[in-house]
Amino acid sequence: MNLVNLESVTHAYGPVPLLREVSLGIAAGERIGVVGRNGGGKxxxxxxxxGTVQPDSGRVTHNRGLRVxxxxxxxxxxxxxxxxxAVLGDLAEHEWAGDQGIREILxxxxxxxxLSSLVGSLSGGERRRTALARLLIGEHDLIILDEPxxxxxxxxIDWLAGHLVGRKSALLVVTHDRWFLDAVSTRTWEVVDGAVERYEGGYAAYVLAKAERARLAAATEERRQNLMRKEIAWLRRGPQARTSKPKFRVEAAQALIADEPPARDEVELVRFAAARLGKTVYDLFDVTLHAGGPGEGPLVLDRCTWQLGPGDRIGLIGVNGSGxxxxxxxxxxxxxxxVGRVVRGKTVRLAYLSQELVELDPGRRVLEVVEEIRKYIKVGKREWTASQLLERLGFRGEAQWKAVGDLSGGERRRLQVLRLLMDDPNVLLLDEPTNDLDIETLNELEDLLDGWAGTLVVVSHDRYFLERVTDRSLALLGDGRLSMLPGGVDEYLSRRATAVASAPSAPVAVPAPSDGRSAKEERELRKELSRLERRxxxxxxxxxxxxxxxxxxxxDYERLARLDAELKEIQSEKETVESDWLALADRLD
Structure with a gap:
């Protein structure tokens, strides 16, 4: 039974309808992800x-008593x-404190x-999480989330996905987070050109199904072209009166999914990056760093030594506020x-995308502010004009001549990314680059980065993007170090879950004799600790x-590949030894 039905719904803002004669329904228990371009009608x-917007025409029907x-x-x-x-309303403390479901959401x-702080004192992110908590504490038949x-x-995000899957209510979610879509959705709707195309499954299933539809459409067009070629051939063989023998050229339809796209050529990219950067990119020696300046705020790095090499593609992971x-x-x-030293290579040409938007002259045109940096750039083996790259990142046609002051937040973000790329950097630092970007633009950005030869460090809450564009993951786990994660985000979540689970029952540090260790055992443990440190x-x-x-x-491609394989083994072993050292150090505390 459907909870909500739409019948021939049309709605427009301006001359172009965002929804045109749309009919669909949402059944109890369905979990639907909604995708499409920014501004496309999601x-x-x-x-x-x-029911917060009334359509221009058509009918929207809710079941009687529907809780949305x-x-x-x-x-x-x-x-x-x-x-x-704000979150708990009039619930008494003993009511919500005794409810496991509410405690888990909080x-x-x-x-x-x-909980005693005022809503007005919260940051934007804290307000967002507070609003989400207030919603999820309630009982609903249908939950609708716009960019949750x-x-x-x-x-x-991992917690939210698990929570939503565990609820009985139906779900409708708009998000550009492709990992989240895959985790929660059983169906996908794409809003495109006023219509809603429906697919079974989450994001991965949607991509496969869409490619299959394109393949079938291409096959149908190829059959039509074959019939046309036969007709043209008959005409050309016929009497002179039938034709002046035009030189027809009919292109065969290109198969859209004949093979999967080529993977990023890591060896080739490292070779190009080394040629552009040389041996040194960044070397950190015994660096201590606090988030608020020397000695101020949370400790981020504590006597940390780390090397960032040519062609490294690093995803940096950690909780909000970890640094x-x-x-x-x-x-x-x-x-x-x-304290400590940061050595930066002499050939480093840096581009840094921060979370703040660059202020540009609001009266200038989009294409102008890109071309003022460079009109052409080479990415991989292909040269692109500023206009071509703008088109790839969603600025099509007249959009390239919009005034900067008329751009939305997402459009400004895309423009900022493009201006950085046009400066031809060989080191990219990207802080939350996916904010406000739709899936289509994310795909284009990922494809551009696939062919970009340089050193890349990315901070992002978008797990799909992070795993797509980087090769290795590092984590800030609150211990002052940059910890390697051979298992990527899954390993990070596992380690964090273990740390959180053990935190409430963590023993208080006491002198060694109280835990029953003898002096000899103490010496042996410290010897083992020293051995691990030397290793x-x-x-x-x-x-x-x-x-x-x-x-x-x-x-030397072959030698480079062998060295890269050996490097990965060394890094994996180093991570194992670090884990052993941490476990032993905890025992000795």
Whole structure:
């Protein structure tokens, strides 16, 4: 039984309808992801379904007594209320504290927010999580979420996906987070050209099904072209009166999914990166860094030594507030370390995308502010004009001549990314580059980065993007180090879950005799700790040597591949030894 039905719904803002004669329904328990270009009608569709927008024509029917919970891109939280009052309403403390479901929602979304603080004192991200918590605490037959993952870190997104899958209510979600779509959706709707195309499954199934539809359409067109070629051949063989023998040229339809796209050629990219950068990109020696400046704010790095080499593609992971942006600012020379040295290669040509939007002259045109940097750029083996790259990132036709002041936040973000790429950098630092970008634009950006030869460090809550454009993951786990994650985001989530689960019952540090260890056992443990430290030093030296050897072997593909394989083994072993060292150090505390 459908909870909501749309019959021949049409709605427009301006002359072009965003929805045109749309008919569809949402059944109980369905979980639907909504995708499409920014400005293409996604928010309009869910607003019509929610009943907050009345369509120009057609009918929207809700089941009697339907309970709908809606999270829009803004919120109506009262700034004068406390967080506890805004989220929990009139519930007495013993009521919500005794409800496991409510406790899990508070823990998953706002554990770091003081419930007695005023809503008006919260940051934008904290308000977003507060509004989401308020919604999820309620009982609903249908939950409608518009970009729910905005301002959430990877852990919170993972928690939210698990929570939504575990609920019995139907779900309609608009998001550009492709991992989240795959995790929660059983169906996908694409809003395109006023219509809603429906697909079974999450994002991955949607991509496959869409490619299959394109393949079938291409096959149908090829059959039509074959018939046309036969007709043309008959005409050309016929009497002179039938034709002046035009030189027809009919192109065969191109198969859209004959083979999967080529993977990123890591060896080739490393070779080009080494040629552009040389041996040294960034070397950190015994660096200590606090987020708020020397000795101020949370500790981010503690006597950390780390090397970033040519062609490295690193994803930097951590909870909100762990210091990921601080590390990028350190590399960008926007902040100085408390102690230690940061050595930057002489050939480094840096581009740094921060979370703040660059202020540009609002009266200038989009194409002008890109061409003032460079009119042409070579990415991989192809040269692109500024106009071509603008088109790839969603500025098509007349959009290239829009005034900068008329751009939306998402359009400004795309323009900022493009201006950085046009400056032909060989090192890219990207802080939340996916904010406000739709899936189509994300696909284009990923494709551009696939052919870009240089060193890349990305901070992003978009797990799909992070795993798509980087080769290795590092984590800030609150211990002052940059920890390698051979298992990527899955390993990070596992390690964080273990840390959180063990935190409440963590033993208080006491003198050694109280845990029953003898003096001899104490000496043996410390000897083992020293052995692991020496092993880590040797592995670090070997890792540095391999980076140097790879830079020197830039023109020898086979040797470069062997060195890269050895480097990955060294890094994996180093991570294992680090874990053993941490476990032993905890025992000795």
């Amino acid at each position: 928010t309009t569709l869910v607003s019509v379904i929610a 919970g809606v999270l829009s891109q803004g919120d109506d939280l009262d700034p004068a209320r406390t967080v506890e009052s 823990k998953g979304l706002i554990a770091d927010i003081d 993952t905005n301002h959430l870190d990877i852990e919170a 990921k942006s601080s590390v990028l600012r350190l590399l960008a020379d926007a902040v100085r370390p408390d 880590l030093d040797r592995l670090g030296e070997r890792e540095t040597g391999l980076h140097t050897a790879m830079a020197e072997a830039a023109d």
